[in-house]
Amino acid sequence: MATRVDTLEPLPSPEPERPSARRLSPSEWARENLFGSKLDAVLTVAFALLLAWALYRVGRFVFADARWEVIDRNITNLMVARFPRDELWRIWAALFVLAASLGFGAGAAATSRRRDLEEGRAAPPGRTEVLRRAGPVVALVAVLLWFAGSLEATILTLGVAAVAAGAYLGGRRVRWRAARFAPIVLGGIVIAFLIVAAFGGVGWDNWGGLLLTLFLAVAGILISFPLGVLLALGRRSSLPAVRVVCVAYIELVRGVPLIALLFMGAFMIGFFLPPGVDRPSLVTRALIALVLFTAAYVAEIVRGGLQSVPRAQIEAAQALGLSPLRVTGLIVLPQALRNVIPGLVGQFISLYKDTSLVFIVGLTDLLGVAENITKQPDFLAQGLIVETLLFASVIYWTGSYWMSRESQRLERRLGLGER
Amino acid sequence: MRRWAFQVAFLFAVVVVLLYLYENVTDNLRRLGITTDFRYLRQPAGFAIPDSDFRSSQTLFDAVLVGVQNTAKVSLLGILLASILGVVVGVARLSTNWLVRRAAAAYVETFRNIPVLIIILFWYLGVVLRLPPIGEAFEVLDLVVVSNRGLVVPWFDRVGAAGLFLVFVVLGVVAATVVGVWRRRRLERKGEPARVLLWSGGALLLALAVGYFAAGRPWVFETPERGELATSGGLRLSPEYAALLIGLTLYTASHIAEIVRGAILAVPRGQTEAANALGLSGFQRLRNVVLPQALRIAIPPVANQYLNLVKNSSLGVAISYYEVTKITRVSIAQAAPAVQAILLLMAAYLVFSLAIAAITNFANRRLALKGR
Numbered sequence: 001m002a003t004r005v006d007t008l009e010p011l012p013s014p015e016p017e018r019p020s021a022r023r024l025s026p027s028e029w030a031r032e033n034l035f036g037s038k039l040d041a042v043l044t045v046a047f048a049l050l051l052a053w054a055l056y057r058v059g060r061f062v063f064a065d066a067r068w069e070v071i072d073r074n075i076t077n078l079m080v081a082r083f084p085r086d087e088l089w090r091i092w093a094a095l096f097v098l099a100a101s102l103g104f105g106a107g108a109a110a111t112s113r114r115r116d117l118e119e120g121r122a123a124p125p126g127r128t129e130v131l132r133r134a135g136p137v138v139a140l141v142a143v144l145l146w147f148a149g150s151l152e153a154t155i156l157t158l159g160v161a162a163v164a165a166g167a168y169l170g171g172r173r174v175r176w177r178a179a180r181f182a183p184i185v186l187g188g189i190v191i192a193f194l195i196v197a198a199f200g201g202v203g204w205d206n207w208g209g210l211l212l213t214l215f216l217a218v219a220g221i222l223i224s225f226p227l228g229v230l231l232a233l234g235r236r237s238s239l240p241a242v243r244v245v246c247v248a249y250i251e252l253v254r255g256v257p258l259i260a261l262l263f264m265g266a267f268m269i270g271f272f273l274p275p276g277v278d279r280p281s282l283v284t285r286a287l288i289a290l291v292l293f294t295a296a297y298v299a300e301i302v303r304g305g306l307q308s309v310p311r312a313q314i315e316a317a318q319a320l321g322l323s324p325l326r327v328t329g330l331i332v333l334p335q336a337l338r339n340v341i342p343g344l345v346g347q348f349i350s351l352y353k354d355t356s357l358v359f360i361v362g363l364t365d366l367l368g369v370a371e372n373i374t375k376q377p378d379f380l381a382q383g384l385i386v387e388t389l390l391f392a393s394v395i396y397w398t399g400s401y402w403m404s405r406e407s408q409r410l411e412r413r414l415g416l417g418e419r
Numbered sequence: 420m421r422r423w424a425f426q427v428a429f430l431f432a433v434v435v436v437l438l439y440l441y442e443n444v445t446d447n448l449r450r451l452g453i454t455t456d457f458r459y460l461r462q463p464a465g466f467a468i469p470d471s472d473f474r475s476s477q478t479l480f481d482a483v484l485v486g487v488q489n490t491a492k493v494s495l496l497g498i499l500l501a502s503i504l505g506v507v508v509g510v511a512r513l514s515t516n517w518l519v520r521r522a523a524a525a526y527v528e529t530f531r532n533i534p535v536l537i538i539i540l541f542w543y544l545g546v547v548l549r550l551p552p553i554g555e556a557f558e559v560l561d562l563v564v565v566s567n568r569g570l571v572v573p574w575f576d577r578v579g580a581a582g583l584f585l586v587f588v589v590l591g592v593v594a595a596t597v598v599g600v601w602r603r604r605r606l607e608r609k610g611e612p613a614r615v616l617l618w619s620g621g622a623l624l625l626a627l628a629v630g631y632f633a634a635g636r637p638w639v640f641e642t643p644e645r646g647e648l649a650t651s652g653g654l655r656l657s658p659e660y661a662a663l664l665i666g667l668t669l670y671t672a673s674h675i676a677e678i679v680r681g682a683i684l685a686v687p688r689g690q691t692e693a694a695n696a697l698g699l700s701g702f703q704r705l706r707n708v709v710l711p712q713a714l715r716i717a718i719p720p721v722a723n724q725y726l727n728l729v730k731n732s733s734l735g736v737a738i739s740y741y742e743v744t745k746i747t748r749v750s751i752a753q754a755a756p757a758v759q760a761i762l763l764l765m766a767a768y769l770v771f772s773l774a775i776a777a778i779t780n781f782a783n784r785r786l787a788l789k790g791r
Contacts, residue, residue, distance in 0.1 A: 033516065034516060036515055036516070040516050044516060047516075047518045051518070241427075241430045242429055255765075255768060255769045256768045257744070259734065263744075263764070267758075271758055272440045273443060275446055396533055397532045
């Protein structure tokens with residue numbers, strides 16, 4: 001901006017008042033949004049008919065034609081498949097721990113948000129916000145409980161919800177920065193895992209259904225994250241040898257479909273081991289394939305974050321005499337990783353959906369169970385696959401839709417793309 | 420100096436790990452009496468491929484080639500259909516019509532958040548295989564026969580020599596190019612509307628029509644006839660092909676629609692306002708001002724979606740569509756060495772990926788606005 005010397009320049013006029021958005025009456029709204037022109041009117045009528053027909057067909061199927069008995073009787077199978085039934089208490093215990101840690105984390109996050117609010121950096125929440133945010137998940141849990149039709153499960157679920165709410169209120173009392181509660185959430189996940197798998201528990205080879213799907217997705221992203229960060233750093237390294245190896249790995253993996261890697265896990269990993277070593281279970285091998293696959297994508301996401309850190313930051317750190325390791329660890333990575341959180345959530349969502357591919361190599365994840373139960377003697381050859389696939393896709397859809405919504409919110413809150 | 424030492428040590432470590440794995444693989448294979456080279460590809464396949472001329476006495480290498488062809492068949496048509504549907508839905512998401520906008524959003528949110536494998540399985544097991552058997556197949560306008568044995572569409576049937584016709588095809592393409600260049604020059608000199616599509620397309624069609632009759636009608640357009648147990652004539656799309664194509668198209672289109680929507684929003688508002696000020700109609704504004712700019716922005720991410728579509732076509736393995744992944748799976752089950760077969764499979768996909776990346780990079784360079 002040019003230097004201002006001319007004192008005669010008029011003072012900046014106050015912000016012109018925006019015409020207040022008048023609420024349209026229903027007929028005005030319809031004229032504006034549905035029948036603006038002849039073409040609009042035709043489109044509206046055509047789409048209204050089409051949508052009405054689709055809704056009628058889906059509604060009639062869901063509430064009248066579908067035979068939900070196959071889901072009713074297999075709800076536990078769909079959730080955990082071959083998991084031993086007398087060890088189910090471990091899963092409930094794990095759910096309580098998860099609820100506590102996630103609730104606490106969310107509460108602590110809300111605290112830091114309240115500080116943002118007080119300082120005018122965030123918009124106050126709307127009245128219906130909580131309902132809108134939790135809506136899809138609550139609806140899904142309700143559907144699951146309806147199918148389970150068990151009083152015990154309902155009470156336990158309410159207990160889990162109560163623990164989550166209590167932990168949330170507890171979390172709001174602490175005044176921590178955001179970085180502090182990440183270890184708590186992570187710790188919660190690890191403890192939950194140990195409760196199920198360790199101390200005489202059930203190893204993941206015997207997990208199945210939704211439990212296996214979630215395990216593969218969460219373990220996949222957690223293990224591939226450090227690998228991806230290393231690959232991204234390697235790709236940005238000033239050492240040509242390191243760079244070439246990392247680029248070769250990333251591009252090779254991104255050029256082949258996940259199913260090819262899963263085949264590699266299923267048929268090839270055994271050959272890589274020295275003679276005499278037993279090959280790991282199919283679940284482990286599938287997890288290895290998922291990790292190898294996801295690491296390449298995480299690396300590309302992290303690379304984007306690394307590139308977003310201004311060069312001046314690195315130069316300033318070097319000027320302070322920090323060693324290269326410290327420049328990366330203390331200056332570059334913390335800023336880069338903060339910028340890639342939404343990208344990582346997106347990768348997690350796509351991993352969550354992609355775990356369905358393990359069904360092709362013969363694992364009984366959620367999709368695997370959904371397919372298998374149509375072959376039970378009672379349900380064989382009755383064409384129930386539509387019901388079971390619909391049920392599975394509702395679970396996938398809710399999780400993935402809910403996470404992408406939350407990720408968009410997070411993106412707005414972090415103010416990414418605004419700088 | 421330290422940098423060099425580190426790099427040498429790093430490369431050394433990588434090579435040692437790779438050699439160790441290689442040693443283990445060859446060791447294990449030898450002990451199990453499995454070949455360690457690619458000569459197995461010359462052996463007869465021992466399995467037939469549905470919907471192709473492939474016989475089980477042909478070599479495994481031929482089988483892989485058929486698989487690559489089938490992958491290309493479903494990918495190319497899928498890319499075409501997904502692009503069209505994606506652009507339409509992306510534009511519809513920004514429609515001024517509330518209902519159209521919400522319907523497009525519902526479509527996108529539904530298909531983006533469900534695993535593509537479930538979409539494909541649903542179309543295969545839930546829709547295509549549940550169509551009526553051939554005896555009760557329904558026909559659309561006497562042209563398309565729809566049954567649980569697939570879709571039969573009208574197609575050309577070859578009855579005569581086609582050599583002369585092919586010459587005319589080449590001539591037609593040349594003529595169309597020349598006419599196109601001429602029309603564009605005229606536009607630049609005299610400001611006459613170019614109408615390249617009309618003129619070039621006309622020239623091509625004319626050449627094709629002349630060639631068709633000059634060669635003595637080598638092709639006959641045949642509509643399928645429905646029999647009791649089979650259909651005759653026309654081109655049959657197998658149920659597997661149809662389901663995979665529909666599933667891939669619907670899933671990829673939902674992603675492309677989001678990209679197109681973002682690209683349209685990224686076109687500066689001033690462009691729309693200027694088009695309005697010039698008195699262009701809504702369609703003209705979209706066709707001549709907004710979309711040409713938006714699609715340029717959209718090319719790189721859409722190219723990524725094309726790559727994803729090709730890779731997702733590997734899910735044909737779940738519904739026994741014999742693309743290259745399914746062929747690999749079957750050949751492993753038929754005692755082909757798994758390690759080599761999977762390496763070959765990965766190589767095939769890398770070639771596909773590189774080809775598509777090369778084409779789209781070329782398109783991006785050609786279409787990118789210069790001088791910005």
